[in-house]
Amino acid sequence: MNDILNTDTIAAISTGYSSGGIAVIRISGKDAFSSADRIFRGMDSPLSSCASHTVHYGHIVDPSLELIVDEVLVSIFRAPRTYTREDVVEISCHGGMFVARKILSLLFEYVRPAEPGEFTKRAFLNGRIDLSEANAVADIISSDNDRYLLNAERQLSGVLAKKVEDFRSKIVHEAAFIESAVDDPENYSLDGYGDVLSEKVDELIKGLSDLSETFSEGRIMKEGVETLIIGKPNVGKSSILNCLSRNESAIVTDIPGTTRDLISEKIRLSGITLNLIDSAGVHEADDRVEAIGVERTLSKIDEAKLIIFAVDSSEELDENDYHIFEKIRGKNVIVLLNKSDKPQALSEGSLEKLADLSKYVLQFSAKNGDGIEKLGSAISDIIFSGKGSEGRDIIITDERQKAECDNAVRSLLLVKRSIEDGLSEDFFTQDLMDAYDALGRIIGKGVSEDLIEEIFSKFCMGK
Amino acid sequence: MKLGPLEEHYDVVVVGAGHAGCEAALACARLSLSTIIFTVAMDAVAFMPCNPHIGGSSKGHLVREIDALGGEMGKNIDRTYLQYKMLNTSKGPAVHSPRAQADKQLYSFEMRKVLQNTENLTLRQAEVSELIVKDKKICGVRTLSGANYYAKAVILCTGTYLNARCLFGEVIDYTGPNGLKAATHLTSSLKENGVEMRRFKTGTPARIDGRSIDYSVLTPQYGDEKVKPFSFSTDPDSLTRPQYPCYLTYTNEKTHEIIRDNLDRSPIYAGIIEGTGPRYCPSIEDKVVKFSEKDRHQLFLEPESLFTNEIYIDGLSSSLPEEVQHAVIHSIKGLENAKIVRNAYAIEYDCISGDQLLLSLEFKNIKGLFSGGQFNGSSGYEEAAAQGLIAGINAAMEIFGREPLILDRSTSYIGVLIDDLVTKEQVEPYRMMTSRAEYRLLLRQDNADLRLTSYGHDVGLVSDERYEYVLKKKREIASEIERVAAVTVNPTEKNQDILRSLGSAEIVNQCSLSDLIRRPELDYESVCVFDEGRPSLSDEVKEQVNIDIKYEGYIKRQEVSVERFKKAEGRRIPPDIDYEKVPSLRIEARQKLAKYRPVNIGQASRIGGVSPADISVLLVYLKSGKYKKDGNE
Incomplete structure (x- = not known):
């Protein structure tokens, strides 16, 4: 059963199938150390008794014959401070597919092959990275041109998340102001607020539409x-x-x-x-x-x-x-x-x-x-x-990200319409928060208590 | 004959006769269960130790919901208000909220009268000091005098009385609110039975003598001319009592300077108070520090009762020393010569965190033990009453062997309140707010009867007659909405003239009457000129028709969200799940899930510290069959 929730151990060549100076084989999961120990021979054996985040010199052997396959450096990382938050071992061997594949086949006696993107999937499921970062990793892996790679790296460093967070904090600020006035009508007046909000919503719509439009470029970069x-x-x-x-x-x-x-x-x-x-x-x-x-x-x-x-x-x-x-x-x-x-x-x-x-x-x-x-x-x-x-600072490359971006714009347009139709301010929040939710889904965040927190931190509420 | 300790048997024991306790006891007694309610102070039944009003934004919703379910609070405020106001009328119907200034004394007397005239209900003044628990099941309570009261269910509504202490300046009084006796024994019994206790704080402003206020320089605040009753069964025309004004004044720079100069003598800033206070109800010293950019804060002077001349200073909650309080008050316009009747103080008390409760408000670990009100970490009379009512109903349901009444977030503010208390970690006393209700356009104060009467009827607190009345109302609303949609308006010269006179744009093509009602400047009433066959309907039906048509688009969107919500609520998590066996869950999520033990995926997703990724992990685990392999089912 290749269920991601199994605590089984996976391995793959993580440098891609190309010929370079070295190739790296990554193993992740609870048997990462023990499986590596089966085929690694070095001064520091066994790896399972070595300290985390250390590098060890030695040889990979075919354990059935004790034949040396390659001279390697092995890096070990103990959970949870690893890419997948599981135990991770990385074997750096000599380049060329033959050696790397040979080592991998030895490992497959003990662990199973990783599916495409599975390391990242584990990193996401274990809470190590957010959704936009996970997307970015997948993009880097499948990236086949320079511009795209640059963008993917930016997403990974959280530029997209930061940008989306920026939009979200602007939205939640407005919603919280309305809500404070609704819950504390004697201390907060919303007179003339519709016009103020209208301008701010225009800015948000423009910013988000621009971001959404980058997808046409993003898709070109990706595809x-x-x-x-x-x-x-x-x-x-x-x-x-x-x-x-x-x-x-x-x-x-x-x-x-x-x-x-x-x-x-x-x-x-x-x-x-x-x-x-x-x-x-x-x-x-x-x-x-x-x-x-x-x-x-x-x-x-x-x-x-x-x-x-x-x-x-x-x-x-x-x-x-x-x-x-x-x-x-x-x-x-x-x-x-x-x-x-x-x-x-x-x-x-x-x-x-x-x-x-x-x-x-x-x-x-x-x-x-x-x-x-x-x-x-x-x-x-x-x-x-x-x-x-x-x-541009960031470009959207993922269909899902674009869809949520567009959903947010749609909700903001509904806010505009409510303002134009002369509805009262409490109606604006419904769609503001829908926009907020949609953007939250880009970075894998729920709304939860954000609005309430904002109300308390920014506005002097109550008696 | 030598006598042993007193021993009595009841179906239900209620501990505490505040707003939660009264509702809990009334619900049980009205459902024919023999019920006893304890209070440490018989003269403080349904006492309002802080502000003198019932309702207000979102709290008014709670009162209307309590009423629809068959509770007492709405009826009692209808009997005892001094002023009535519908808040937020300039905003949408979702946030209209009724608020009344109560005559505190009368409110308490009237509620006590109701309790004492309810069959099956016994009132007793005594301090409950111990729980009697056997095999994780409640059997009754013991009072300080050693008397044993055996019962099938016990409901704790101890409010702010447990190990309470009141503080201002360097003074510490070991009393409950307002100098009333604190309850100092029950906490240790609760702890012995595995209940985890915490400490919260709140505070109240000073009361001043109304005769010493210079009203001539202050702005009066009057109530609405037309009083809309809180209770759906109160006849609006019967509410003709005179109303009394409140008055508006402000703090000023001098006030703030006095506060800043003496801040170090506030027990909170001096670090004497350890309990967590509510952010939404900041003391004046908090407001001055936190919102230093504001050069003044509003204060409302509110009458407390016709039987006293005490005036409540809304907005001036404080725990500064007595002499500082005097100086602060005297710095305020209109209060230069004010005489203080009671000092402001902060109060600390023991309560629990809601994660120990099921959504029925029964303790997870002690069968038959329920709790409601500030004991559960909430604040406010209305929040307390709502929980008391639900705890009472569910204690009764358990005794009857019936399913508990659990209102979800899409049905009511009460549902939101209880779900928040039980599911989310509360860092301060919990106050209801309209922004906490995700589906608030559906959860209006005006339709609380349509939403909840059937639940009240089903548990047995709402009469058949009342239930039939609401069903009829629903039918009338539905058929009128349908009828109006079928009425057409043509672009005739005459109709265009009428539209112009109503300040509305002309129509281009034939349209339905509903289309016109949706126009911002028009409503159901104003389009009656186009509606010859309009039947005669009650105001409450017309109100619903108007709202349902006018905001149809928004209502539909919320209904879609509710569908999504219901789906997640419908994905149940097996009660015996072992989170230790769910692989890949983050440690924090594992701990939180194990602590709160959510009943479904929706509830799990609302627990703080449980991320969407954790939820996906959990979902996959439940689906994967690994759950079964781990020895479950």
Whole structure:
């Protein structure tokens, strides 16, 4: 039974399945020390008698043969001051999947494999981190680009929680003021308060809407941009693709559950993940001079958030170019004038027409990589409306967080409506506190006594 | 013949004849149980040792609910008010709350009269000093004189009398409130029986001689012209007694300076008082320190009784030394020559924390022992009466072998009150507030009868006649709401004229009468011109129709929340659960859950120190089948 509430012990390679200098295997649970002791041999054995938060040098052996598998450093952490609040052992072994997998398989004699995110789940369930932090950890683990990673780290350090708390404290302050006046009408007057509140609610709505809107960027960061590279046969689509992937040496491994069927490849450019739609189709069309391939690609235009339109700048535009031209008008288009390394043949008129189609008409050479930086900044410009995610303090990347943010905005709009409808102030609290609750759910907090505490601490109540 | 100690047998013993004790004893006696109620001072039955009013924000709700369930408080204040006021009328119907200045003397006399004329009820002046408990079951009580009173249930309503001491300045009096005898023996008996005791404090302001006040410089505060009775069974037209004003005055910089200069002589600031006082009822010294930015605080001068000329200074609770109190009072406008009749004082007393109680107000560890009122860590006459009533009802239900009456948070303020007391850790005497009620738009003072009469009838405290009356009222409300929704108003020239004259915008299309009622500037009454077939209905029915239609959207939203709440309340936690066996629970949550032993997930989630993550852990554990594997079920 893989029930998270079992006190069983779990283990996994926690450095991800890539080749690095070292790999770390993490074990968590009540048998963490005893299982590690089965395969660890060192000066300090057994680990179960060592002090917490210490590092030990030694070897991992295959206990059946007492054969040395690797030379390792083992860190031990005793509950509860650990990531999961359980006993944790981390084995740092030499990099490369073979060694790490071998050690893990030895461990699986005693412990079970961790499910994806299970360490974090335990950290959350054991009260070590709040919900937004838990989300952030999952994001870091699955993150495949730099911007996203930065945001996830910010969430983990509690920037989101702090921001949400800030909204909540503003809301609860207003609610508490109303409630004080309701419970102590002879000491507090609410005359003219509706107007004051209306302004404050406007600010809150704006702030929360902005936060909610960051999700469109957040999703892009998390999931990438659906991108279509389009062009008539022989303009060099596949060499453009090869150039892009080669440049960042980063054809991203698919992450189960996030990849759509249509996306055949993910590449990374300027820290943004591009999900290339149906690029297989593009390859085919490139190889065979057949319009059918183009037509197939054209049918994908609507699914794309970004279209990279490649033309061959060593030839004048022809009717095939204009055919595509018409189909992609009005979309987010970047025009790549490919083959900038060859003599240029485009007329003034053609260039004007292309400039009309997109403000990003870029010289590019798939052959030598010229223009790739400009392409990156053009993509960033289009996707982040020129703002760039670095300018923001925090971005929402989780569907649930966005939904609660929107719920809070909805409740605040109801407050606005109550004010406009001339309802009395006690009606405002109902929806103010709903907004407060919704935001609380983002960071995994209930309302409980918060309102009452605020009333007592800020207002001079009663007799 | 030599006689042994006195020995008597009753169904129910009630200890204490304050607001909780009176309701508890009346409920039991009215349910035909032979009942005895003890008081240390027969002349202080239903005594009001602090402020002279009943009701007020959210407390007025409690009184109306007590009345709907068949309690006495509402009827008694209707007999004894000096002034009546509906508070918060400029706000929504959820927070309208009736408050009356009571004639303290009359209130006490009238309640005593009711008790002494109730069948099955015996009053006795004696100090109960011991509980008689056998095998974790209550058997009766013993008084200081050694007499034994055996009973099937005992209800403790000791108020602020247990080991009480009153303090002001350097003076410490070992008495109960107002110089009355303290009860000094029961605490040790409770402790011997495993009851954990704590210490709370509260305080009261000075009373001054009305003849020494210069009313000519003060602002009078009159009551409402039309008195709306607290009791649903009092005829409004019968309430024609004259009303008496209160007066408004303020503290000033000089007052605050005197207080600041003598702060070190307050027993609280000097560290003599250890009990925890209520934040919502701060002493004047607290207010001056905590809210130093305020240059004045409001004070209300309230008459205490027509039989005395004592005036209560609402807002000036204090425990400063006598001479400082005099100087403080004399610094206030209109009180320059005031003569003090009784000094202000702080009072400390023994009470319990509510986690030792079930939601029925029965002790978890002593069967048949119930408690209510300030003994349970609350404050206020109304809070006390509400608990006394429920404790009385549930003592009776237990004797009858019936299920206890447990009102949840979606039914009533009483439900909120008891759930808070039993489920949440209280750091100070608990006061009711409308903000504590999550579903307050549904829990209005005006519909307490519609909400609770059936419960009162079911336990046997509400007559068939009264119950039928409320059912009929409900039917009338429902059919009128339905009828009004079907009445249409057309955009004719005539109708537009009427709308304009009512200060309301014209209509574009045909609409229903309900749509018009929902407009902020209109209501059920004012749209009667569009409503030819309107039946003749009582004011109370019209009021409900108006509120239900006008605030329909808000009411519906709260009803959705109630559904969600009921779901969590419906997920029961097995009573024998061993929290030590629930893996991954944080230690704090484990301890809190084991201490409070919530009956359902909803209640568990309200316990302080139990986080949403703990609740998910608990839910998963209960679902996982591991619970069964651990030897449960």
